[in-house]
Amino acid sequence: MENVQNHRPGIPQDQLPEHPRDRRPLSGAVRDLWRAARPSERLCYATGTVLTLSGLAHLLVFAVDGGPWDGPVSWRKPVTFGVSFGLTLIALTWVTSYLRIGARTRNVLLVVFAADCVLEVGGITLQAWRRVPSHLNMESGFDTAVSMSLAVGGGILVVLLSVFAVASFRRRPSGPTGMRLALRWGFAILLVALASGAAMIARGVILTKTGHQEAAYHSTAPLKPLHGVSLHAVLVLPALAWLMSRTAWSERTRNGVMRGAVACYAAAVAAAGIWAAITY
Known part of the structure; x- marks a missing residue:
């Protein structure tokens, strides 16, 4: 059994490898995770949930409004990006609690990551409602600004996620088997x-x-x-x-x-x- 004492202090108790026969309902485990979360983690969980719901809401918009599913102008983009970014933000907030990095550093990285996710999904959703492509669109000054902001945001995502990836290999992560x-x-x-x-x-x-x-x-x-x-x-x-x-x-x-x-x-x-x- 992995040593529980190696787990970084402040991690929610339900994430520790206490016993392999934890039969609590999943809803109870999620509720405990939320209660034990720090303010920055709660912000990220809430933001990820909103982004995911936004993506699902645009699936309903697509069902009502129709149009092509593929292509640079479609409701597919706010759907897939909203759900993907939302789930990724929630996942990163959770899994990085097992990484051995400073609490303050992790909080800053997560908040910046959450803000970047909002920027990406917001820009893509805005352009979908304007019925113009979100990426690689240089047709006007505004479209160029949106496209470039998405590209810069993508670069920030690469840096942040690379930092977490390096941390997972530099020191042995904690957690269950x-x-x-x-x-x-x-x-x-x-x-x-x-x-x-x-x-x-x-x-x-x-x-x-x-x-x-x-x-x-x-x-x-x-x-x-x-x-x-x-x-x-x-x-x-x-x-x-x-x-x-x-x-x-x-x-x-x-x-x-x-x-x-x-x-x-x-x-x-x-x-x-x-x-x-x-x-x-």
């Missing part, structure tokens, strides 16, 4: 999402600057599956480790399941990468 493996692989796969996102932006900007605006909008399609699959490993794998901590399974069984889950997730990312290479 399998959490260390889940966190390190989750962040490693997340770096693939950041790299693919940066590649999409870079290629699109180059095509836009050289006068190939329409090609720029469609150039990101091959990398989208890779970006989407790799983005949420940092949520799926730690969530699996936490769920297994609530079972009576042995540590050996849980470690084996986690290694299998990591292998399956890595295979899915590799397949998306191969598809991107073939169709790019």
Whole structure:
């Protein structure tokens, strides 16, 4: 059993590996997590929830208003970005509690990350309601400002998430059995999402600057599956480790399941990468 005493002080008690047979309802565990959270964590959880609900609300807008699901101008973008950024913010707020970094540093990084998520989703949603592309759109001064702010925000996201990824490898994360493996692989796969996102932006900007605006909008399609699959490993794998901590399974069984889950997730990312290479 991993040493509970190594866990950074201030982490909610329900996140500690107290006993593998914690059979409390999930709603109770979430409620305890909220009660024990610091103000900055509560802000991030609330912000992530609002962003997720915003994405789901735009799914209803799409159902009513219709229009294309694909393409640079569609309701798909506020839906997918709202849900993805919301879930990622909630996941990062939770999983970084297992990282061995200073509390003040973590709080600052999380608040900046939350603000950046709001900027990204807000800009994309605004442009969707204006019926114009959000990314790579240089048609007017305002559109250029929105597009550039999204690009800068993306750069900030890369820096912040890279800091958390490095922290997960510099010092052994705490948590229940399998959490260390889940966190390190989750962040490693997340770096693939950041790299693919940066590649999409870079290629699109180059095509836009050289006068190939329409090609720029469609150039990101091959990398989208890779970006989407790799983005949420940092949520799926730690969530699996936490769920297994609530079972009576042995540590050996849980470690084996986690290694299998990591292998399956890595295979899915590799397949998306191969598809991107073939169709790019």
